[in-house]
Amino acid sequence: MTQKKTILITGSTDGIGYEAAKTLIEAGHTVLLHGRNPEKLAAKIEALQPLSSGAKLSGYICDLSSMAEVEQLAASVAADHDTLDVLLNNAGILKTSNPITAQGHDVRFLVNTFAPYRLATRLLPIIPKSGRIINLSSAAQNPIDFDALAGRKQLSEMEAYAQSKLAITIWSRALADEIGKDGPLVVSVNPASLIGTKMVKEGFGIAGKDIRVGADILVESAIGKSFEGRSGEYFDNDAGAFGRTHPHAENPAMIAKVMAAIEAVMVGLA
Numbered sequence: 559m560t561q562k563k564t565i566l567i568t569g570s571t572d573g574i575g576y577e578a579a580k581t582l583i584e585a586g587h588t589v590l591l592h593g594r595n596p597e598k599l600a601a602k603i604e605a606l607q608p609l610s611s612g613a614k615l616s617g618y619i620c621d622l623s624s625m626a627e628v629e630q631l632a633a634s635v636a637a638d639h640d641t642l643d644v645l646l647n648n649a650g651i652l653k654t655s656n657p658i659t660a661q662g663h664d665v666r667f668l669v670n671t672f673a674p675y676r677l678a679t680r681l682l683p684i685i686p687k688s689g690r691i692i693n694l695s696s697a698a699q700n701p702i703d704f705d706a707l708a709g710r711k712q713l714s715e716m717e718a719y720a721q722s723k724l725a726i727t728i729w730s731r732a733l734a735d736e737i738g739k740d741g742p743l744v745v746s747v748n749p750a751s752l753i754g755t756k757m758v759k760e761g762f763g764i765a766g767k768d769i770r771v772g773a774d775i776l777v778e779s780a781i782g783k784s785f786e787g788r789s790g791e792y793f794d795n796d797a798g799a800f801g802r803t804h805p806h807a808e809n810p811a812m813i814a815k816v817m818a819a820i821e822a823v824m825v826g827l828a
């Protein structure tokens with residue numbers, strides 16, 4: 559029998575995160591749900607509750623574009639749980655009516671890059687050596703404009719998204735290197751392109767692929783054997799295999815430059 563895990567899935571109110579939550583709850587794991595909208599989160603918990611064989615489901619509210627709320631989320635999870643086996647940094651944003659915060663930052667960088675990084679570093683003390691940090695990347699990865707990363711320049715939505723996804727891929731590798739082979743695994747995952755979720759329907763106006771394609775790889779990345787020993791790597795579900803990512807995520811000098819920029823920006827984020 560597989561060991562039961564405690565798994566935090568960010569962005570589990572919709573899309574592949576919600577679908578993966580269903581499967582993991584049905585399999586008996588303790589899934590900590592997360593959303594930004596209290597009513598939507600409550601409705602999803604109510605829908606998922608019958609799958610959990612009596613164990614009461616819990617959810618956390620946090621707008622990941624606010625680093626103060628991200629700090630609070632990490633503190634609440636750590637207060638409620640001694641151990642977090644898996645952090646599934648799934649939440650992501652492409653299109654939104656308010657892409658730039660009052661501080662001038664693009665929410666794509668905040669939600670897709672900075673918030674998962676802050677969550678990973680804050681929750682690391684309760685993630686066991688056998689634990690996993692899974693970070694949602696994408697086939698869309700573009701070179702990072704350091705002025706845009708710092709909130710000094712605006713980009714188009716797709717450009718900001720693709721840069722934020724290269725940035726999360728880069729910090730995944732850097733964190734995996736820093737932790738080393740003896741600690742929790744850190745992997746970035748492209749769940750497949752154009753899966754038929756809200757993001758794709760609203761962003762591209764198409765029906766998209768079966769949501770299970772993305773949900774199944776989230777489940778495998780969280781608890782599956784095929785991810786064992788692959789820390790620092792990138793799983794490309796368009797190819798169905800671990801593989802090469804953007805050259806910048808494989809270039810030590812570029813990784814160091816991006817990490818220094820991320821750390822510098824994050825000091826000033828509230």
Ligand SMILES: NC(=O)c1ccc[n+]([C@@H]2O[C@H](COP(=O)([O-])OP(=O)(O)OC[C@H]3O[C@@H](n4cnc5c(N)ncnc54)[C@H](OP(=O)(O)O)[C@@H]3O)[C@@H](O)[C@H]2O)c1
Pocket residue numbers: 568569570571572573574575593594595598620621622623647648649650651669694695696697748749750751752753754755756757758
């Ligand atoms: N779909 C694809 O083809 C595809 C391809 C490559 C990568 N990905 C990545 O896969 C992940 C899941 O995407 P999806 O397609 O399932 O998208 P989705 O259906 O739009 O779901 C995204 C989830 O993230 C949450 N979220 C967005 N902004 C947030 C914020 N500011 N604070 C807190 N939560 C926030 C959403 O909350 P609400 O429910 O409140 O909206 C939702 O739960 C993302 O990281 C995405 O970039 C998807």
